[in-house]
Amino acid sequence: MRKGERRKLELLDIAYKMFVSKGYENTSVDDIIAEAGIAKGTYYYYFESKEQTLEEVIGMMIDKEIEAATSVLESPIPIPQKIIGIIASLRPAPEEHSIEGALMQPENIIMHQKVKQRLVEKVIPLLSKVVEEGVEQGIFSCDNIPERVKMMLVLSNEIFDEDNFTDKDIDVFIDIMEKLLGAAANSMGFIRQLINPPKTPADKKGKKK
Amino acid sequence: MRKGERRKLELLDIAYKMFVSKGYENTSVDDIIAEAGIAKGTYYYYFESKEQTLEEVIGMMIDKEIEAATSVLESPIPIPQKIIGIIASLRPAPEEHSIEGALMQPENIIMHQKVKQRLVEKVIPLLSKVVEEGVEQGIFSCDNIPERVKMMLVLSNEIFDEDNFTDKDIDVFIDIMEKLLGAAANSMGFIRQLINPPKTPADKKGKKK
Amino acid sequence: MRKGERRKLELLDIAYKMFVSKGYENTSVDDIIAEAGIAKGTYYYYFESKEQTLEEVIGMMIDKEIEAATSVLESPIPIPQKIIGIIASLRPAPEEHSIEGALMQPENIIMHQKVKQRLVEKVIPLLSKVVEEGVEQGIFSCDNIPERVKMMLVLSNEIFDEDNFTDKDIDVFIDIMEKLLGAAANSMGFIRQLINPPKTPADKKGKKK
Amino acid sequence: MRKGERRKLELLDIAYKMFVSKGYENTSVDDIIAEAGIAKGTYYYYFESKEQTLEEVIGMMIDKEIEAATSVLESPIPIPQKIIGIIASLRPAPEEHSIEGALMQPENIIMHQKVKQRLVEKVIPLLSKVVEEGVEQGIFSCDNIPERVKMMLVLSNEIFDEDNFTDKDIDVFIDIMEKLLGAAANSMGFIRQLINPPKTPADKKGKKK
DNA sequence: GATGAATGAGTATTCATTCAT
DNA sequence: GATGAATGAATACTCATTCAT
Numbered sequence: 001m002r003k004g005e006r007r008k009l010e011l012l013d014i015a016y017k018m019f020v021s022k023g024y025e026n027t028s029v030d031d032i033i034a035e036a037g038i039a040k041g042t043y044y045y046y047f048e049s050k051e052q053t054l055e056e057v058i059g060m061m062i063d064k065e066i067e068a069a070t071s072v073l074e075s076p077i078p079i080p081q082k083i084i085g086i087i088a089s090l091r092p093a094p095e096e097h098s099i100e101g102a103l104m105q106p107e108n109i110i111m112h113q114k115v116k117q118r119l120v121e122k123v124i125p126l127l128s129k130v131v132e133e134g135v136e137q138g139i140f141s142c143d144n145i146p147e148r149v150k151m152m153l154v155l156s157n158e159i160f161d162e163d164n165f166t167d168k169d170i171d172v173f174i175d176i177m178e179k180l181l182g183a184a185a186n187s188m189g190f191i192r193q194l195i196n197p198p199k200t201p202a203d204k205k206g207k208k209k
Numbered sequence: 210m211r212k213g214e215r216r217k218l219e220l221l222d223i224a225y226k227m228f229v230s231k232g233y234e235n236t237s238v239d240d241i242i243a244e245a246g247i248a249k250g251t252y253y254y255y256f257e258s259k260e261q262t263l264e265e266v267i268g269m270m271i272d273k274e275i276e277a278a279t280s281v282l283e284s285p286i287p288i289p290q291k292i293i294g295i296i297a298s299l300r301p302a303p304e305e306h307s308i309e310g311a312l313m314q315p316e317n318i319i320m321h322q323k324v325k326q327r328l329v330e331k332v333i334p335l336l337s338k339v340v341e342e343g344v345e346q347g348i349f350s351c352d353n354i355p356e357r358v359k360m361m362l363v364l365s366n367e368i369f370d371e372d373n374f375t376d377k378d379i380d381v382f383i384d385i386m387e388k389l390l391g392a393a394a395n396s397m398g399f400i401r402q403l404i405n406p407p408k409t410p411a412d413k414k415g416k417k418k
Numbered sequence: 419m420r421k422g423e424r425r426k427l428e429l430l431d432i433a434y435k436m437f438v439s440k441g442y443e444n445t446s447v448d449d450i451i452a453e454a455g456i457a458k459g460t461y462y463y464y465f466e467s468k469e470q471t472l473e474e475v476i477g478m479m480i481d482k483e484i485e486a487a488t489s490v491l492e493s494p495i496p497i498p499q500k501i502i503g504i505i506a507s508l509r510p511a512p513e514e515h516s517i518e519g520a521l522m523q524p525e526n527i528i529m530h531q532k533v534k535q536r537l538v539e540k541v542i543p544l545l546s547k548v549v550e551e552g553v554e555q556g557i558f559s560c561d562n563i564p565e566r567v568k569m570m571l572v573l574s575n576e577i578f579d580e581d582n583f584t585d586k587d588i589d590v591f592i593d594i595m596e597k598l599l600g601a602a603a604n605s606m607g608f609i610r611q612l613i614n615p616p617k618t619p620a621d622k623k624g625k626k627k
Numbered sequence: 628m629r630k631g632e633r634r635k636l637e638l639l640d641i642a643y644k645m646f647v648s649k650g651y652e653n654t655s656v657d658d659i660i661a662e663a664g665i666a667k668g669t670y671y672y673y674f675e676s677k678e679q680t681l682e683e684v685i686g687m688m689i690d691k692e693i694e695a696a697t698s699v700l701e702s703p704i705p706i707p708q709k710i711i712g713i714i715a716s717l718r719p720a721p722e723e724h725s726i727e728g729a730l731m732q733p734e735n736i737i738m739h740q741k742v743k744q745r746l747v748e749k750v751i752p753l754l755s756k757v758v759e760e761g762v763e764q765g766i767f768s769c770d771n772i773p774e775r776v777k778m779m780l781v782l783s784n785e786i787f788d789e790d791n792f793t794d795k796d797i798d799v800f801i802d803i804m805e806k807l808l809g810a811a812a813n814s815m816g817f818i819r820q821l822i823n824p825p826k827t828p829a830d831k832k833g834k835k836k
Numbered sequence: 837g838a839t840g841a842a843t844g845a846g847t848a849t850t851c852a853t854t855c856a857t
Numbered sequence: 858g859a860t861g862a863a864t865g866a867a868t869a870c871t872c873a874t875t876c877a878t
Contacts, residue, residue: 179388565799590774597806
């Protein structure tokens with residue numbers, strides 16, 4: 001049992017990496033077993049189907065991300081930093097992000113979307129609590145907190161996911177965050193230090209130093 | 210030529226409807242030709258490949274939506290209404306939306322996403338101009354206009370696409386729109402009259418009037 | 419040994435029931451061990467192969483049926499009744515017959531056929547002896563007894579197996595039995611009381627009372 | 628169309644031969660296409676599925692056999708000969724019979740059974756008419772004709788199909804046929820000239836050379 | 837006696853694409 | 858312009874069997 005458990009986690013990890021780097025649809029069971037060096041029967045000994053494997057992979061990813069978010073939540077840092085920290089923790093780890101270039105866009109939308117949806121659902125209550133705390137402490141001032149939190153998440157996801165954002169995007173994001181939460185102007189300027197716009201094709205248009 | 214053109218548009222329309230209702234991946238070339246009543250060879254006479262068909266379908270969709278947006282742009286209505294009108298025009302037409310229920314979620318993400326991305330790119334400059342106009346007229350007050358417009362689009366897409374939003378979502382959306390643009394409080398309250406939250410499971414929690 | 423024997427019989431019984439109800443081909447080893455609650459290895463500890471399991475199951479079935487036939491043979495009833503009794507005892511027990519409806523037709527032909535063949539071989543000598551007795555007693559009058567017995571068996575199998583026979587089938591069967599054996603007319607009319615035509619779709623043609 | 632039709636018949640014939648010689652279950656689609664020298668796609672261009680191929684093969688076999696039976700029916704020979712001729716025409720052609728030995732027993736039961744069932748259904752009315760004619764002409768004397776015809780078919784199928792019958796079997800068969808139909812004794816003795824007991828393993832015990 | 841992890845050959849089916857006519 | 862026969866690589870999944878522990 002020990003042995004089987006370990007093996008399964010191994011396989012899950014391999015599947016995860018392949019799904020992320022090549023996309024779920026473009027990863028065949030044959031690919032997975034070749035990478036894992038196991039026989040087809042072994043794969044089906046551990047997984048009911050390819051789809052169920054995806055389900056488990058997603059579950060694993062979500063667990064990891066929620067765990068990361070929770071650890072930020074419990075750390076002794078100021079509330080605004082906490083919020084941004086949690087939001088940042090949701091983003092795929094940079095290493096994974098760049099497996100085989102920055103793909104994760106075309107073929108992966110499905111998995112990505114699935115993860116995002118389920119993740120957002122789970123994170124909204126977490127973040128809402130933190131925001132409420134902020135309101136109680138007088139740092140923020142707003143109503144309809146869960147709805148605002150949802151917007152924050154949507155925005156950060158969409159804007160920062162593409163590795164294709166600029167300093168101006170960050171400025172506007174900061175502005176909107178402050179206003180969404182009713183925070184003091186520039187109270188979230190620290191975000192600028194955390195996120196650096198990528199040196200991607202998006203920059204090539206001729207930004208001067 | 211004449212005849213060929215017409216035929217092609219017909220095929221494009223059939224492909225479009227099938228892609229939307231069943232999803233691109235789930236629509237085989239065989240499905241399309243069966244629906245169209247033509248031979249395999251004929252299909253490949255008009256289209257290089259299935260993927261290229263998708264490209265053309267998407268192009269068609271975008272053209273339609275840009276056209277709709279432009280007509281709003283040129284209509285003689287107040288600037289805030291114009292902006293909202295343009296945003297609303299981007300949403301899939303209600304008829305299409307409900308082809309075979311509200312599917313368009315699981316299988317269709319790919320096409321959806323592709324359309325959205327290219328659409329947003331094209332609409333940003335359009336909307337930016339309108340916002341600038343508003344700033345000149347003193348209705349709005351903000352900088353980094355294209356970035357703000359992008360956020361507006363992202364938010365409206367994500368929030369309203371799911372047919373799963375509430376009155377509170379609308380309230381927050383209005384608030385955020387006003388603040389994004391630096392508009393007077395409640396100057397965009399008219400949105401409430403335009404968009405009604407759907408009567409979907411999302412409502413079942415027991416909302417009172 | 420004691421314990422192992424019991425276990426094996428248990429498994430055999432489970433396999434038997436599954437083969438009968440789902441068909442040999444449609445019953446996987448996995449199905450059997452799941453039903454039995456044992457491990458793969460255990461199954462192969464008791465059986466060489468799935469096919470050999472079938473052989474043993476069939477052997478078991480035949481033993482049971484021969485046993486039933488023999489008990490009829492030894493009972494103190496008139497010879498014609500004995501013959502019919504033996505023939506009737508060969509038919510699958512009604513309970514099994516109706517496991518999950520009247521299946522035992524499409525998927526099960528293989529096992530059925532195998533059983534029938536081997537059963538017929540074993541039953542022919544048994545019945546032949548009874549018929550000979552009848553000849554000696556002057557009840558019957560015929561030659562080539564084993565061949566006649568075989569025909570009797572073939573006929574009863576084919577006609578009555580299908581749960582799809584009528585009063586007329588029975589009439590003709592009685593007639594032919596009498597003539598096959600050289601028995602007096604109507605001397606086997608008692609069969610009518612033993613076998614009732616089924617109330618199946620076969621009857622729907624509109625038989626009047 | 629001409630071309631496609633021909634090709635399909637060719638494939639059907641190949642499939643037919645393989646199903647007969649190896650059994651349906653033991654014939655893979657790969658086997659068929661290898662034998663036919665076509666690509667997999669071509670196979671599925673002509674057939675929806677393997678199962679549907681079987682259906683068509685069976686339909687073809689039945690058509691052929693019905694055709695043969697009908698030609699006997701229309702030939703100007705005495706009624707008893709007609710009956711036996713029709714029954715004989717139902718048996719698989721000798722050439723096919725011996726494809727790869729006399730196998731056709733274990734793996735083929737399914738197809739065999741399917742054909743037999745549907746064939747018997749179609750042949751019963753044909754034969755019944757002939758028997759009625761015989762009754763009208765005073766050659767036969769019996770009631771419940773369709774039921775008697777069914778028994779005749781069942782018997783001849785079972786007895787002669789196995790390539791494993793003796794002179795005695797033929798004698799009894801003749802006897803029973805005469806009595807089933809109420810024909811004069813020995814009026815069907817001509818059967819002996821038509822059917823010869825096979826030189827099969829059943830006989831092999833005492834064959835010299 | 838019993839386990840369960842590992843195997844791998846085998847199977848039917850799909851589908852975008854080509855091309856001679 | 859239009860046809861439809863032909864292709865073949867790709868794919869997910871099954872299952873009887875083995876064997877070290």
